[in-house]
Amino acid sequence: MPTDRLTIFDTTLRDGEQAPGFSMHVDEKVRLARQLARLGVDVIEAGFPIASEADAEAVRRVAAEVRGPVIAGLARCHPADIDRAGLALSPAARRRIHTFIATSDLHLARKLRMTRETCLDAAVAAVRRARRYTDDIQFSAEDATRSDMDFLCRVVEAVIAAGCTTINLPDTVGYSTPDEVAAFFTAIISRVPHSDAVTFSAHCHDDLGLAAANTLAAVCAGARQVECTVNGIGERAGNASLEEVVMATRVRADRLPFTTGIDTAQIFPSSQLLTELTGQAVQANKAIVGRNAFAHEAGIHQDGMLKDRRTYEIMRPEDVGVPQATLVLGKHSGRHAVRRRCEQIGVTLEPQELDQVYTAIVALADREKTVNDKDLAAVVARVRGGAAAAPAAIVPTAVPDFNSTPAEVGYGHGV
Ligand SMILES: [Zn+2]
Secondary structure, eight states: OOOSBOEEEEOIIIIITTSTTOOOOHHHHHHHHHHHHHHTOSEEEEEOTTTOHHHHHHHHHHHHHOOSSEEEEEEESSHHHHHHHHHHHTTOSSEEEEEEEEOSHHIIIIIIOOOHHHHHHHHHHHHHHHTTTOSOEEEEEETGGGSOHHHHHHHHHHHHHTTOOEEEEEETTSOOOHHHHHHHHHHHHHHSTTGGGSEEEEEEBOTTSOHHHHHHHHHHTTOOEEEEBGGGOOSTTOBOBHHHHHHHHHHTTTTOOOBOOOOGGGHHHHHHHHHHHHOOOOOTTOTTTSTTTTEEOSHHHHHHHHHOGGGTOSSOGGGGTOOOOEEOBSTTOOHHHHHHHHHHTTOOOOHHHHHHHHHHHHHHHHHHSSBOHHHHHHHHHHHHTSOOOOOOOOOOOOOOOOOOOHHHHOOSOOO
């Protein structure tokens, strides 16, 4: 019987790393793998050993130096790939060979120039060969969601019989919708004999922005492994983002009653480390880990946040390792946010000072877009006719309780 515990298979170092602009050196991969272990992922896919010497070395180093998660290496259904992966993974305490072959007629005919029968034989032979190195074997049917259902079921049945333990069914081109993915997993799990003996896995790409939704749809239909990456990096538009899938199960446990081994407080540090290692910034509005994910500029939102965070916050920033929510001072901010931000840098304003500071901040924000703590301190100093006060450490203060007018709250979008 499937349990409600999801296996988090992280492929940041393989699918993520192969995306343009995200390549990492061996030492950097080991550093990120250590952080993934702290994050609590169950499986780290460390690379594709046959692809290059450096990839093989990265898998070997991660296998030798990182303890906790299972370490996986990717291999096509070729004997040389399997042997290379088996060798690179040999130092791991727990190792997995992940072998794959495309099963859709389009890929078979146009890319591999292979018949269905040859494909099936290659898949079975690869799984058998992988068993020389480990009992933990994952098979992926590339382009599974566009494969013929009868043929796909035959392949899955055959690799299970050959000793495969995890069956991954990728939406390789990010073409599926959540209802299709759910029906697809339901059909395969119900049709394939002994499907309860293996773990089914989802690997969804984000070409239509549906990767996390499709992944969760697969889970609801019986998949118990999810393949994902930090910051959602990966081929083309990327993979399902680890932070989105995990936090959806945390925040909406009422609809998605699944647990993971993830220490969510390590989500933001993992995102930051990946950004540091690759030099690739996360888009500001990215869910969970983007710069704006917990920032509130609209005055109506800021006012609500100051009174009760739950008005505009469905999860606490500290739960994912973000130091605190940010009240961004901009032209949409109101007096409440200006007063609070001043309190956070150690300045208590008299009512008439607040008016003057507020007016100056709005004027400054028109030119500068946002106002940082240093700007705020300078404005306060100007209003008071003294030197700029250095911003102090930001400390939470009590929420003021007074009736709000638009001038106090500020403007900006309320929805
Ligand atoms: Zn992929």
